[in-house]
Amino acid sequence: MEDAVARGAVSGLIKPVLNTFLYWIQLVRGKHTTTEDIKKEAAILEGAIWDTYNWNGIRLRRVREAKGQAEDLHDRISAILDDAQRLSRYDHSSNPLRFILRYGHNIWHTRSLWKTANKIVKLRGQITPLLNELRIAMTIDGGPAARDGILGNNVASVHHKADFVGMARPLKYLFKYLMNGVNRREVVIVVGENGAGKSTLVRHVYEDIRVKEHFNCHAWVPIDASFNAKDILRCIIRRLYEEANKSTTALDELDVDMLGSRIRRFLEKAHQRYVIVLDDISTRPQLQTILDLAIPDENCNNFGRIIVTSRNVDVAEACTHAHKIDVEQLSETEVWELFCKKASPSMDIPLVTRRRIITLCAGLPLATVLLGGLLSKIACNQWNLVISELQQHGYQIMLGESINDVSAMPQIDINVERCLMYFSIFPKGSEITHNTLVRLWIAEGFIHVRGGMTQEATATSYLSALIERNIVQVAEHYHNGMPKSYNLNGPIHDEIKRMAEEVNFCATLQTLSNSPDKIRGLSGQVTVRELPENVRLPNLLSLFISDRTSHVCKLLHNAKSLKVLSLTEESVQAFPKEISKLTHLRYLNLGNNTRISKxxxxxxxxxxxQSLILKGTLVSRLPKAISKLRQLQHLVAYRYDVEKRPDRKPYIIHGVEVQNGIGKLKELKTLSVINVDKDRSTIKELQKLTNLKRLGIVNLKGNDGPDLCTAVAGMNQLSSISLGSSDNEPINLQNLTLPNLERLYLRGRLNVSQNFFPSLESLVRLRLIGSGLESNSFHQLQQLPNLAELALIQALETEEINLLQDGFPNLKILDLDQLNNLVNMTVHGSLKNLCKLIIRNCNRLESVPLGIECLKKLKELHLFDMPECFLQKLEKGNEHYKSIQHIGVIRYYREGCPQVRTNSNTDSTRL
Known part of the structure; x- marks a missing residue:
C-alpha cells in the first residue's frame, strides 16, 4: 500500500515535468499541436460556463464562484495561446530561409518557450477539476428545467421617454421655474428616492426644444458618488467649453478656486442664459461648495437656472431661496395604470395578484416598468410564481432576470452579460459611441461569430437585443436612423456597476481593493488620483486612464495580461516604453489630446x-514596424488643426505618413487618415487592402486620380471615403466607382464623370468643400434617394438656388457654409423631410429660403455669423418672422458661440 502511494507521488511529480518537456519540444519545432489541444479544452470550458446562464440557482454562491473561476481560467488560457503564437514562429512561407528563421527565432526564445510549456501543463491540469466543480454545484436544487416557462423572454423596460404617469404636477412646476422669472440665478432642487424618476423627469424637460431654445448655454453633469468639488467643477467647465467649441486642454492643472473662477467668468458674460443640471448630488455641503465657488449669485443679471436632483432632502437647505420639487411615490391607481401600459395583460388580473404587484412596485416608476416588462411575455396565470421569487429580493433583481433572458436567447452569445457589464467601466452618464463599444467588445473576446455573421454584425445584434429590452438606451442617432452612441439609465448603471464589482469585473482608481490580483478591469476616467506606487494587477485585462498620474509606467509594467489599454487626455506625454511588452494587447487608444508625437x-x-487609435495625437509618421501588425483592423490617426486655420476656413486635417509595407495589413477595415504628400507610391499599395470599409487620404495631387481609382476599384466593402487635395487642386476621379458608398467627404475641386453622382444610390452623407459644383451636378444630387445629410462649404458659386420639385426627398440636414455669391434660395416643393437647416457665413444671402414655411418637418434653424440686416428680418413684427414661426428651435451664433437675440421686438419666450 505504501509502495503504491509512493509510486503515485513520484508519478505526480514526474508526469508534469515530462509533459512540459514534450510541449517545449513541439514549440521549439514550431508546431502548435499542443495549443490546438488546449483550444479544444477551452471550448469545453466555455460551454460549461454557458450552461450556468440557464441555471435556476445561478445566484447560489457556489455556482457563482465556480463560474467566476472558470471565466478567469478561460482568460488565462487565451493569454497563454497569445504567448505561444508570439514566441513559437512557424510561418515564414514567403522567405526561402524560412527553416533557419524559424529555428533561429525559437531557439533564441527557448527559455520563454519552456515557461510557456510549463504554464500550459498547469492550466490543462486545472480544467477538469473546475469542470467537475461546476457540475457538482449545478446539481443543487434541481436543474435548468425548474425555471422553464416561468422567467423566459423577460423584458426590462427603462423609464425614459416614457408615459409620465403621476408626473403632471412636477413637470408643470419644473417648466415654470425654468422658463419664467427674473434675470438672475435661481436653483431648482428635485428630490425623490432612488427609482422615483427624478433624472427622467429632468432629462425630459432639459431636452425639450422650448428649453433648448430659451437658453444659449447648457450643461448636464452626472455626479458620481466618489466626486469631490474639483471633479464636479471640472465636469461643469468641460461641458460648457465643449458646447462653445473652446479648448478643454490643461483643465487638469487648475485647482478648485481657479476652476470656480473660470466657470463664473464664463457664465457672467453678456447675454449669457444658462441652464446647468447637477444630477444626483448627495450632500448639502457638496452643493453649497459648487454654488459658492462657481455659479454667479442672485446679483448677476444673467438669466441662469441650476437644476439639482438628489435623494437627500437636506440638499435643499444648501440654498436659501431654492425652489423645491418633490417627486413622490405613485399612488396605487397610478402604479396599476403604468404597469398595464408596460405589461399589457391579456386577461383580467385577480385582485390578490394586483395587490401583490402594487406592493412589490412600492410606488416607484422604475420598479413598475421593470416589473411590467418582466411579466409582459409570461402567461398571466404564472405571474404569482414570478412575484414570489422577486419579493425576496426587491426590484433590483428584475434587471438581472432580463439580462439572463437576453443571454439565454439562441442567437445571443453567453458573453452578453460581460458586454453589458462593460458599461460599468465608463462613468455614469457617459455616452459611448457604437464603433468604440463594438471594437472594445471584440478586443476583449466577447464576440463569437455565428451563422456566417461578421463580428461587427454579431455585436450589433447584442446591442439590438439590449435596446429592445430597454436595458441599454440609444443616446444619439445618426440622421439615417442608425444608433450613434449609447448610455444607461442612472439606477441601471448603479446596478450594473454593483454586479461588475461583485465579480471583480471592474474597479476604479478610487475603489482599488486590497485584493488587486483579482481585478480584471480598472478605470480612472474622471478624476485624478494617485495609484499606489507598487500596485500589481497580474490579471488586469482592461485599463482606462484619462488623468495624469505619476505611476502609469509602473502600473503597465506590472499588468502584463492587458488586452485593452486606453490612455487619453492628459494621462501621458510620451509613448510609454512599457507598452511594447504588453504582447496580449488587442486595443490601444492613445488619442484624444495626449501629447504623444512618435x-x-x-x-x-x-x-x-486589432485597433490602434491615435486620433488627436501629434503623431505625423508611422514606423515601418506597423506592417508587422498583421491582425490590425482599425488604424485611426488624424487630428484637426483648429487654432491655425485661416479665418472662416474649414478645419485643417492632418493625417499620418505611412511607409512601404502598409499593403501587408490585409485585415484592415479602417485606415484614416494617411498623408501621401511625400510618398505617392502609397496610393498604389492601397489596392492590396481589399477589406477596407473606411478610408481617408489627404494631400492628393491631381495626377494621383488614376492610381486612386485603380486602388479603390477592388474595395467592394468600402462604405466611407474621405479625400482631400493639396492646395484645392482638382483630382481626376473620372473612373471612380463606389456603388456601396454611404459616406463621402471631398475637399478640393471636382473632376468627376457625368454618371458619378447618379451612381451613388446608397449615399447617406455628403460633405463637399471647395468643390466648384456645377448646376448639372447639383441637380443630380437632389435626386439621390437615400441622402440624409448634405454639407456644402464654399462648394457653390451661383447667386441663386432653385431646388427641383421633390428634390432631396429624404434629406434631414442641410448645411450651407460660405456660399459667398448666394443671394436667394427657393425651396418650394422640395426638402419635404428636412429637420435641420444650418446657414453659416453667407453674407450676401438676403433672406431665409423662400418657401421655408412649407417645410413642416423643419424643427431647427441655426444661423452662424449672419449679417445683422439678415437677422433683423426675422424679428417679431418684421417681414420674415411669420415664415419661421413653425420652427421649434431657432439659434444664433457669433464666432461659433450661441447668442440670444435681446432686441425689443424679440419674443423672449422663443429666443
Missing part, C-alpha cells in the same frame, strides 16, 4: 493588436 519601432511586437 511611435517606437517596438510597436511591431504587438502582433495581436
Amino acid at each position: 511611435l517606437p519601432k517596438s510597436i511591431g511586437v504587438l502582433i495581436n493588436l
